[in-house]
Amino acid sequence: MASRTFASPLSLRAQLLLAASGLLGLILALPGHAADPAPAAAEAQTQFHKAPAAAAQLENPFKGSGSAAAAGGTLYAANCSGCHGRNAGGSGNIPALAHSRVQQTTDGEVFWFITKGSASGAMPSWAGLPEQQRWQIVTYLKTLVDVPTASAAPAAAVYTTPQSAPPPPAPFTDFRFEAPGTQRKITLGDLPAPYATGSSGNAPSVVQRPADVWPQAPAGFKVNLYAKDLHTPRVIHTAPNGDIFVAESDAGRIRVFRGMKADGTPERSEIFAGNLKQPYGIAFYPAGPNPQWVYIGDTDAILRFPYRSGDLQASGPAQHIADLPHGGGHWTRDLVFSADGKTLYAAVGSGSNVDDPDTSPAEKNRADILAFDPDGANMRVHAWGIRNPSGLAIDPADGQLWCTVNERDGLGDNLVPDYITSVRAGGFYGWPWWYLGAHQDPRHAGKHSELKDQAIVPDVLLQPHNASLQIAFYEGQRFPREYSGDLFASEHGSWNKSVRAGYEVIRVPLHQSGNAGGEYQDFLTGFVLPDGSAWGRPVGVAVAPDGSLLVTDDGSNSIWRVDYIGNQ
Numbered sequence: 001m002a003s004r005t006f007a008s009p010l011s012l013r014a015q016l017l018l019a020a021s022g023l024l025g026l027i028l029a030l031p032g033h034a035a036d037p038a039p040a041a042a043e044a045q046t047q048f049h050k051a052p053a054a055a056a057q058l059e060n061p062f063k064g065s066g067s068a069a070a071a072g073g074t075l076y077a078a079n080c081s082g083c084h085g086r087n088a089g090g091s092g093n094i095p096a097l098a099h100s101r102v103q104q105t106t107d108g109e110v111f112w113f114i115t116k117g118s119a120s121g122a123m124p125s126w127a128g129l130p131e132q133q134r135w136q137i138v139t140y141l142k143t144l145v146d147v148p149t150a151s152a153a154p155a156a157a158v159y160t161t162p163q164s165a166p167p168p169p170a171p172f173t174d175f176r177f178e179a180p181g182t183q184r185k186i187t188l189g190d191l192p193a194p195y196a197t198g199s200s201g202n203a204p205s206v207v208q209r210p211a212d213v214w215p216q217a218p219a220g221f222k223v224n225l226y227a228k229d230l231h232t233p234r235v236i237h238t239a240p241n242g243d244i245f246v247a248e249s250d251a252g253r254i255r256v257f258r259g260m261k262a263d264g265t266p267e268r269s270e271i272f273a274g275n276l277k278q279p280y281g282i283a284f285y286p287a288g289p290n291p292q293w294v295y296i297g298d299t300d301a302i303l304r305f306p307y308r309s310g311d312l313q314a315s316g317p318a319q320h321i322a323d324l325p326h327g328g329g330h331w332t333r334d335l336v337f338s339a340d341g342k343t344l345y346a347a348v349g350s351g352s353n354v355d356d357p358d359t360s361p362a363e364k365n366r367a368d369i370l371a372f373d374p375d376g377a378n379m380r381v382h383a384w385g386i387r388n389p390s391g392l393a394i395d396p397a398d399g400q401l402w403c404t405v406n407e408r409d410g411l412g413d414n415l416v417p418d419y420i421t422s423v424r425a426g427g428f429y430g431w432p433w434w435y436l437g438a439h440q441d442p443r444h445a446g447k448h449s450e451l452k453d454q455a456i457v458p459d460v461l462l463q464p465h466n467a468s469l470q471i472a473f474y475e476g477q478r479f480p481r482e483y484s485g486d487l488f489a490s491e492h493g494s495w496n497k498s499v500r501a502g503y504e505v506i507r508v509p510l511h512q513s514g515n516a517g518g519e520y521q522d523f524l525t526g527f528v529l530p531d532g533s534a535w536g537r538p539v540g541v542a543v544a545p546d547g548s549l550l551v552t553d554d555g556s557n558s559i560w561r562v563d564y565i566g567n568q
């Protein structure tokens with residue numbers, strides 16, 4: 001995933017701190033230039049490569065952020081793995097970065113060393129990478145052991161190839177065993193203890209799709225490439241008139257597609273709106289054939305554009321409807337209106353992996369599904385303790401709100417399952433003190449015992465670390481009847497797991513009753529090559545007007561269309 005450059009006020013703070021300590025010039029000096037200026041006599045150094053003491057004071061603006069760690073993992077794979085190894089195990093003269101003294105060193109010192117490189121030049125300076133990216137890498141390196149004490153957990157498994165890894169214990173799985181139609185069910189009885197396995201840092205460095213590789217769907221379904229050469233296509237929705245709206249999040253724009261040619265590609269492609277920060281959620285309001293507005297969940301605000309059915313470009317500027325909590329961590333903001341149109345729900349993920357909101361003001365009104373009046377007034381918390389509710393949808397049959405959730409990292413390969421669930425008003429879903437009901441996160445041992453029995457067990461447990469992102473109810477007429485009313489969900493794929501899982505679209509049967517039984521099925525797979533490299537990462541799912549399923553993929557920057565053709 002391409003990482004995005006933020007204008008970060010913290011970076012200014014970091015610069016001031018460095019400038020004040022006279023270090024800025026030192027840090028910006030490239031290795032190979034004149035020897036480092038001798039530190040002033042009074043200037044203290046740390047044990048870590050003689051870093052100036054002030055470096056240890058630098059604050060990591062992304063500390064504990066799962067999404068920053070994931071971005072850092074991708075940067076690591078591209079820039080560092082060639083020397084330090086794919087799993088950061090090091091070799092020869094090159095030190096290990098996983099399970100090493102890096103985890104005992106302050107973020108600031110590691111940042112300083114990465115920026116400066118070693119005096120000998122054997123470790124290059126990475127000052128050329130944007131500051132945010134260097135912090136993301138530091139955030140990632142710090143996840144490479146995430147246990148309370150070194151003895152509490154084994155080291156993360158490190159496999160030279162995925163083929164050399166043993167199969168995961170059922171019902172857990174990974175990409176090697178994903179196949180369209182395979183049924184899966186995880187229950188509470190299957191959960192391992194925290195730290196039963198180590199915490200892996202295994203973010204993908206996305207590769208080009210080989211020409212002979214194609215996503216795989218169940219028998220009777222056919223997959224075609226609907227659109228390509230997009231920029232980070234994320235959430236996708238069908239407008240009431242059949243146009244297809246897609247958030248190209250990192251490009252800050254909303255694209256709209258119209259019509260479909262005989263080859264299954266759109267007739268037109270236009271930019272509906274641009275100059276947004278990081279748009280994600282898209283919702284039409286009011287319901288029915290003639291919405292007046294398109295609402296957008298930008299990362300720090302809810303906006304709305306005037307809209308008349310058929311518009312291919314917004315006819316006026318965005319109205320600012322409400323601010324959303326933001327500033328680091330999970331940035332996606334999905335939106336959906338209640339069936340009666342009176343409530344706008346907005347999903348706001350946590351700022352961190354497991355920071356305690358009691359002591360972290362940055363977590364206020366995060367890890368929540370928030371509710372607003374349609375005009376943006378009257379913000380309240382609808383459901384809470386939901387680490388990253390990255391996808392929202394309303395069941396058209398009964399108006400029930402559902403969400404899909406990215407659960408926490410750092411507890412091992414097979415904890416904590418992501419989930420899809422119907423959402424109870426006022427419900428508490430556990431984060432960060434509890435997970436999946438009455439399971440206490442060991443990093444918060446002893447806290448909030450009064451919430452133990454309030455923590456709701458979600459309806460459908462998914463593979464841990466799957467990064468489940470958008471959900472859509474199947475309302476089309478084109479798939480076999482048994483799909484009617486089922487949920488589809490896109491699984492962006494793991495980084496905190498020794499062998500990748502996710503990287504697929506799944507189907508959650510709702511049995512024509514609106515009720516999940518806890519099971520789900522692999523539906524669209526094949527985005528990871530046998531050697532473990534990923535070429536595609538499903539993000540969004542939507543049902544097209546003709547009843548086919550559209551799947552955005554921000555790995556190959558394309559949209560796939562899954563159609564049912566039967567036994568032709």
Ligand code: HEC
Pocket residue numbers: 076079080081082083084093094095096097100101102110113114118119120122123124126137
């Ligand atoms: C060309 C090979 C090479 C590349 C590429 C490289 N490193 Fe290094 N790295 C080294 C060497 C060699 C050392 C040991 C330097 C020393 O101790 O003087 C080192 C040391 C380190 C250390 C200090 C570890 C310790 O315990 O002392 C960190 C942290 C580090 N590298 C991070 C990174 C990161 C992050 C990247 C990618 C952005 C990276 N390295 C890319 C060769 C490399």
